[in-house]
Amino acid sequence: MAAGGVAEIALAFVLFAVGWPIPAVVLLIGGAVLAVSAVIYAHTTLRGKFRVWDGELDRLGLRGDEHVLDLGCGRGLVLLKAAARLPDGRVTGLDLWTGDQSGNSQEATRANARAEGVADRVELETGDMRALPFPDASFDLIVSSLAIHNIPDAADRATAVREAYRVLRPGGRLRVADFRHARDYAEVLRECGAVDIEVRDLGWRFWYGGPHAKTAMLAATRP
Known part of the structure; x- marks a missing residue:
């Protein structure tokens, strides 16, 4: 460019x-x-x-003992930032580890966790967001950054959002940053019964080249 x-x-x-x-x-x-x-x-x-x-x-305002899930964690941008705030908690990163990112692999993410001094509180899983390999109500917080939009089919994206809600504990919170479809995700969460749903623009610091590629944050809570 x-x-x-x-x-x-x-x-x-x-x-x-x-x-x-x-x-x-x-x-x-x-x-x-x-x-x-x-x-x-x-x-x-x-x-x-x-x-x-x-x-x-x-x-x-995390307490520090939460269990956090990062959907599509990649090399660990949000995963490791969350782990740094959880001295008594843990973060699970889930990804398919495909080639959508350069150098995207479990080994690279583990190396980043060691470099940041948080490897002891990071777990990595291989899995599909549309069929999460976790029991209901497993996590206090679910985060995702620029991942769900990679699912090409709208129905499958909705399934991924419903799966995220399924594994969220009562009182748990969700934060999803994505290029597109955030309002569609919000509608799915409303149907699931989520509260405190908000979609907001993250501003120029999260533009990928300009306002045509801006990122929105979806926030929601499970009552």
């Missing part, structure tokens, strides 16, 4: 030099948009999403 933006800006100056101002202006604007999008994307990836999740977890 950044390389494309720079290339378009460079070509725009060439076109200005040879006397083609209109295509030059078009390329200049397009290149600037690509360059800005690249900067925003890099910020979200390297810093923004980390700060957003820090704020979300802090606002939960």
